Amino acid sequence: MAKVKHEAAWYPLEPGETVLDGLLRQGVNVSHSCRAGACQSCMMRAVEGVVPPAAQVGLKDTLRVRNYFLACACRLPDGQALEVAGVGELRVPARIASLTPLSRDVLSVRLETEGALDYRAGQYVTLLRAEGLARSYSLASLPRERTLELHVRLIPGGAMSGWLATEAKPGDRVELQGPAGDCFYVPGQPEAPLLLAGTGTGLAPLYGIARDALEAGHTGPLHLFHGAREPGGLYLVDALRELAARHPNLHYRPCVLGGGGGEVEEGALEDLVRACLPKRPTGWRAFLCGNAEGVLSLRKKLFLAGFSLKDIHADAFLPSTPRVEPVSGAA
Amino acid sequence: MSSVYEQIGGEPAMAAAVELFYRKVLGDDRISHFFEDVDMERQAAKQKAFLTLVTGGPATYSGKDMRAGHKHLVQRGLNDMHFDAVAGHLKETLEELGVPAELVGKVMAVAEGARADVLNR
Numbered sequence: 001m002a003k004v005k006h007e008a009a010w011y012p013l014e015p016g017e018t019v020l021d022g023l024l025r026q027g028v029n030v031s032h033s034c035r036a037g038a039c040q041s042c043m044m045r046a047v048e049g050v051v052p053p054a055a056q057v058g059l060k061d062t063l064r065v066r067n068y069f070l071a072c073a074c075r076l077p078d079g080q081a082l083e084v085a086g087v088g089e090l091r092v093p094a095r096i097a098s099l100t101p102l103s104r105d106v107l108s109v110r111l112e113t114e115g116a117l118d119y120r121a122g123q124y125v126t127l128l129r130a131e132g133l134a135r136s137y138s139l140a141s142l143p144r145e146r147t148l149e150l151h152v153r154l155i156p157g158g159a160m161s162g163w164l165a166t167e168a169k170p171g172d173r174v175e176l177q178g179p180a181g182d183c184f185y186v187p188g189q190p191e192a193p194l195l196l197a198g199t200g201t202g203l204a205p206l207y208g209i210a211r212d213a214l215e216a217g218h219t220g221p222l223h224l225f226h227g228a229r230e231p232g233g234l235y236l237v238d239a240l241r242e243l244a245a246r247h248p249n250l251h252y253r254p255c256v257l258g259g260g261g262g263e264v265e266e267g268a269l270e271d272l273v274r275a276c277l278p279k280r281p282t283g284w285r286a287f288l289c290g291n292a293e294g295v296l297s298l299r300k301k302l303f304l305a306g307f308s309l310k311d312i313h314a315d316a317f318l319p320s321t322p323r324v325e326p327v328s329g330a331a
Numbered sequence: 332m333s334s335v336y337e338q339i340g341g342e343p344a345m346a347a348a349v350e351l352f353y354r355k356v357l358g359d360d361r362i363s364h365f366f367e368d369v370d371m372e373r374q375a376a377k378q379k380a381f382l383t384l385v386t387g388g389p390a391t392y393s394g395k396d397m398r399a400g401h402k403h404l405v406q407r408g409l410n411d412m413h414f415d416a417v418a419g420h421l422k423e424t425l426e427e428l429g430v431p432a433e434l435v436g437k438v439m440a441v442a443e444g445a446r447a448d449v450l451n452r
Contacts (some may be wrong), residue, residue, distance in 0.1 A: 296369060304358050308350060309371055 003075035005048075005083040013076060017275050018053075019044070019084065024054055030071060031134035033126070034318040037073040040180050041126045041138035043090070044071050049082035058180075059154060091128065091175040097113070097147045098170055104152045106201055107165055108140075110147040119143055121208030122287065123176035123187065125150075127160065135160040135320055138289065139179065139203035140278035142211055148176070151204035151235075181205075183287055183296050183315035185213045190220060196285040197225040197273050197298060200233065202290020203313060207236060209287050223252045226268035226273035227294075230259045270298055277305055285311045292316035335434045343400040345388065348424055349379040355420035362416050365404055369447075384443045385421070402423030405451045414449060420443050 002013045006028055013022040019301040020042050023030050032042040046067040055074035056064045066088065076082055092135045097110040109127075117125070127150065141149035182207055185194075194213060196206040203226050211226055220221060226327045228234045236253045241263075253265060253272065260266030277284070286302050288295045295316040302312055336345070352376050356366050368374035384392045392400075401409060421442055425435045446452075 299371065300357065303350075303371065304354055306354075309375055 002080045002082075004076075004080060006085075007082065008080075015078065016075060018072055019074040019076070019082065029132045030035065031126070031128055031132045033136055033320040034057060035072045035321045036318050037070050038316075038318050039124075039126060039134075039320075040070060040178065041128075041134035041136060042071040042082045042104070043045070043068055043177070045069075045087055047083045047085050049080065051082070052076065058148075059109050072080070087177070088158075091177045093166050094148070094174050094176050096168055096170050096172045096174065098167060099164060100295075101202060102151065104232055105289060106235050107136075107152045109150045109152050109164055110141075111150070111174070111176065112147050113176060117148065117179065119148075120184035120287075120311075121181035121182045121212035122205040123179035123181040124205070125176045125180075128175040128177060129163070129174075130173070133159055133163075136178075136180075137180075138201070138205040138208075138317075140207045140313065142215070151201040152175065153201045162246050164314060181315055183209070183289060183313040185209050185216065185218075185287075187216045189283070190216075190218050192218075192220045193221060194222045194224060195225075195273065195277075195284060195302075196219065197227070197269060197286070198289040199227040199269060199291050199294055200317075202226075202288075202295070202315075203236060204290045210250065211243070212325075213242075222247075223253065223273075224250065224271060225253045225269055225273055227255050227257075227290075231256055231264055234264065247285060261294045267325075269294065270301060273298065274301065274305065277302075281306050285313070286313075287313045289315045290317055292318055335345050335430075335437050336383065336386040336388030338434060339428070344428065345379055345382050345386070347373055349427055349449065352382060352420060352424040353378045353429060355424060356417060359367055359416060359420065362413050365407075365413065365442070379422060382421075382431070385438050385445070387441065394448045397445055401449045402451055409450065411446075411450065414446055424431055 004011045004013060004022060004229065006023060006161060007064045011022055020030055020032055030042055046069060051067055051069045052074060057068040057069055057073065071236045092113050092115050094111045094113040097112045100108040102108050103155050119139060121139065121142050124136050126134050126136045128134045137150040139148055139152050141147065148186065152161050154165050192327055194212055198206045205222060210222055212220060226234060237254060238250045244250045255265040255267060255269055255272050265272060283309060286307055290297050295314050299312050299314045303309060357363050364375060380392050384390060418439065422439055423437060425438060
């Protein structure tokens, strides 16, 4: 039997059980969200014991050497013991600066941090509430801006989005952890064509990446595709049209599956994207964000169309997946 | 005598070959399902290890690994037809990169030698 020590108590793990599942099962409150090793909400630090390499996949080297690991990806060999601690030292306190609806179901959340949070436009952070509720969101803002901006999709019954939409108010205190992710613009080859494609709030990182590239003096064309089911799912339309008017190399292409018209194209995002590619997309770079299935499918299509894997930056959004727990009483 | 791996340009040549090769197998409906992977980088790394092996480069992979690594695919129906399709893409990849016919022949002979291990026979 493997076991984990957390705040002076030992917790046994079932065979094959992750540290996250084992602690949650025994009533320890550990922040978590995607449970797939991506959002990094459940990061912990090993104080004593050996961390399996699989639990450190995707972590920055600077975190790895200090024994940080992801509890949802940490399975201990039988008989092993691990002493863990939280990662409060990695969290930055922040206050909600503003809450502004961008569309029927997307909320712009601006946050002011106490202390620096060093990030690249397009990366993501984990937003934490005092009692530990954690969700990851991409950053739509630029590092030079005074506040961080997140685009939060309102999910029916969503714990964090519901709170932000109905109860949270400017001044409320939260914490941030991160940033993480490698979907961001790297200066160099300013003439390279850039393809930015996303659905839903996948626009958040793309909005940051596009502005970051333009401010860095990118001269090549930027093809920014934002897809939604219907026109009501598009947002920041005016801001992006205005940005495109100021930057002739920015081609903003909003598209919907149905109900399009005017300057909103109708069709599947994948088809519109492929139609804009040359026969040999040599030197193109792509940034794909949003719904995981769409991102993975488009990445494969771009690779088959001739993109080099190293030139495709993909950020597939994963839903938060809570443990199935018995419901006690009526909600 | 130096290996085919060295003669065609070593690691940089493999890096160029792997995307060409991976694109061919992933674009072939007969075999693409064996190569689907959420982590495309990991899958590409596997293809690179395979190309390095069949060209006689620094071995990171043994016949035993080859056997164990394909066992679950054989259970999913991997057979000679699929092996031939992959071998065909390997040949085309090398030819497109301008590898001389004689060296292509050597590589294909090595690949053929892996057939029994790949198909777990």
